[in-house]
Structures are given as structure tokens and as C-alpha cells.
Amino acid sequence: MTAPVKESIDMNAIDKVDIRVGTIKLVEDVKKSNKLVKLTVDFGEFTRTILVGMKGERENPKEIEGQQALFIVNLAPKKMAGEISEGMLFDIGYADGIIPVLAQPEKPVPNGTRVG
Template sequence: METAPVKPPITIDDLDKLDIRVGRITRVDDVEGSKKLIKMTVGFGGFTRTILSGMKEERDDCKAELEGRQALFVVNMAPRKMAGEVSEGMIYDIGYEDGILPALAVPEREVPDGARLG
């Protein structure tokens, strides 16, 4: 893999705009009519979100591989409609942009659902 160039610098204020939290994927469903999208129900302690991701073709069995796992999510993105469903955030899936088999960004040990990055 060739390393991509570093993006332009940002300030700490730019970084503070992102609300990145640990969430637990409690349910994974296919998105009807989509070959790529899955629909995840994710618990963040005091709230739950529906988050869509185009990772269906990246894994043999998304439901078995993802349900019950913790991962990092951006929870303050504007809702986005995709394939007739609404996504309320974004999962961090490392490697997609580099064309390698993606891997989830996960905490090194169990932490409370809803814990913030930073």
C-alpha cells in the first residue's frame, strides 16, 4: 500500500467539533435493495442511533462479526438518507480509503458505551 499524503492542518477547534464515542453494535440488518449497505443499531449508554455503512461486501457475515462489538463512531453528523433509510452517524472503518480490507477502530479494552474520544 502506498501511504496517502497528509491532509492540510486543522486546529484544535476543528477537532473539537467532532463527537466521537464508543458504541456497542446491538443489531445488524441488511438494507433492502442495497448490495453494500448494512443497518446497525448502536447503543451509546444513554441513547441509541441507527447507523448505515457500506461494509456488507467487506465481511463474510456482518451480523455474526459485528453484533455485540464496541467500535468508534461519529455521533454528531447530520442525518443522511441512503437507500430509503436514515443514517445518524458514521462508524470508523480503517483502510477503506486505502483500498485494503477494512478493520474497525475499536477500544483496546471494554469501556462504558458512550465514552468519548479525547
């Protein structure tokens, strides 16, 4: 069953969100959490640490190392389980109760490429 479409927003709201392609260089366990892993993501001119709740969703979270995905890079840093997250991974499926997959470009693009 498909979820209802969220309420309408204007383009100004979309323009505030900075979504970029990054390559996941490293996936590390967050010892103080039974959900979180720590991603080190290369965005070309900068690197970010992004925490993701994918423990238990994948048998081996390290399988996404080396893959490109979409991330929000302008979220305020947030402390979780003693670590700081500097963005958010886009994945597909979690909100609909299926095992999430990465939102990815169809072919490799330069790290830091913006969506839109």
C-alpha cells in the same frame, strides 16, 4: 504506499467532532442497497441507527454484533436507500484499499465514552 497527510486543521475543527464508543447491538440488511447494512448501536444514554457500506467487505457482517467501535455521533442525519443514518462508523483501511477493520478501544469501556 502511504497516502499523503491531509492539510493541517486547528483544534477548533477537532472539538466540533463528537466521537464516542458504542456497542453494535444489531446488524441488519438494507434490502434496497447492495452495499449498506444497518447497525443499531448502543451509546449508553441513547441508541442510534447507523448505515455502513460493508456488504461485500465481510463474508458475514453480523460477525461485528456485540463489538464496541468508534462512531461520529453528531453528523446531520442522512437518508440513504430509504433509511436514515444518524452517524458514521470509524473503520480502518477502506481509504487505503484494504479490507476494513473496526476502530476499537483496546478494552471494554462504558458505551457513550468520548474520544479525546
